[in-house]
Amino acid sequence: MIVRERPSGIRLFFAMRGSILGQIKWTLAANVALALLVTLSHGRLFEYKLQVSALPFSLIGLPLAIFLGFRNNACYDRYWEARKLWGDILLRGRSLARQVLTLIDAPTDATAEAALDERRRMVRRMAAFAHALKHQLRGTPDVDGQVARWLDRGEGDALASVSNKPAGLMLRMAQDLASCRRQGRVDSMLAASIDATLSGLTAAAASCERIKNSPLPFPYTLLLHRTAHLYCFLLPFGLVDSMGALTPVVVAIVAYTFFGLDAVGDEIEEPFGLRANDLPLDAICRTLEIDLLQSLGETDVPPPLEPVDCCLM
Secondary structure (H helix, E strand, O other): OEOOOOOOHHHHHHOOOOOOHHHHHHHHHHHHHHHHHHHHHOOEEOOEEOOOOOHHHHHHHHHHHHHHHHHHHHHHHHHHHHHHHHHHHHHHHHHHHHHHHHHOOOOOOHHHHHHHOHHHHHHHHHHHHHHHHHHHHHOOOOOOOOOHHHOOHHHHHHHOOOOOHHHHHHHHHHHHHHHHHHOOOOOHHHHHHHHHHHHHHHHHHHHHHHHHHOOOOHHHHHHHHHHHHHHHHHHHHHHHHHHHHHHHHHHHHHHHHHHHHHHHHHHHHOOOOOOOOOOOHHHHHHHHHHHHHHHOOOOOOOOOOOOEOOEOO
16 A cells, blocks of 8 residues: 655646556557657558547446446445455454453462463454455465464464465464353353354454455456457547547546556555555554454554555555
């Protein structure tokens, strides 16, 4: 996610970090080059004058802009829903730590207190759950052991063979909650409230999976993509008679707008990736880590992640 002060005035025109221009620059350059050739030849191709009326471009341009706007709204809805879901995960993760540490009684056995306290295991599993969900949504391997370091060695090895690791961690937390209930360390009504928090986390993870696995219909995206390119590359022939030498300038502005809208939709349609404008899942997981460790009384906690070159991952 791009994190920077909003530029103002003339600086707005020269802001490149987070701009969509880097993705469309070659297509835009080709379009402007074609407009220059058409202007220099005054719309002639092999000595034949191409008579193209500007009317079709007026009829197509407005609906194209409207449909590109509709698509971008749909893509932003996916992006914003994904951000709200991760905000919900952060909220429920903090609530889970508070509930587990205050509603479940500590074990009486000193050995259990040191090594087998289900409360601490559940809180640490919450951090593992966030990292496991992050890697699952991004489709990235956990090469740094971000999940395993929050788990007991045996549990980490067992989790490696589980295909849906977030669901596996939720199951283990529910099993620990049931164990505390059998030991009489938590009242059944209080256990139900903790289980509701676990269910909310599972629902948020499933909703994130729905966003990842259900992209916008490909034919709709392809139709707009093709139409935008055909429109912009044919536009010089429709403008050259009326605009003359200004044709490349007008084409550049129109092409930047249409190509940019098309690329912005592609950029935010999949919010869980590793691109500059995707959600900062690493930073969200780090924030949750800090909160969970401090709830356990830890003082050696990692610092929050800071933007690097205006980009927070």
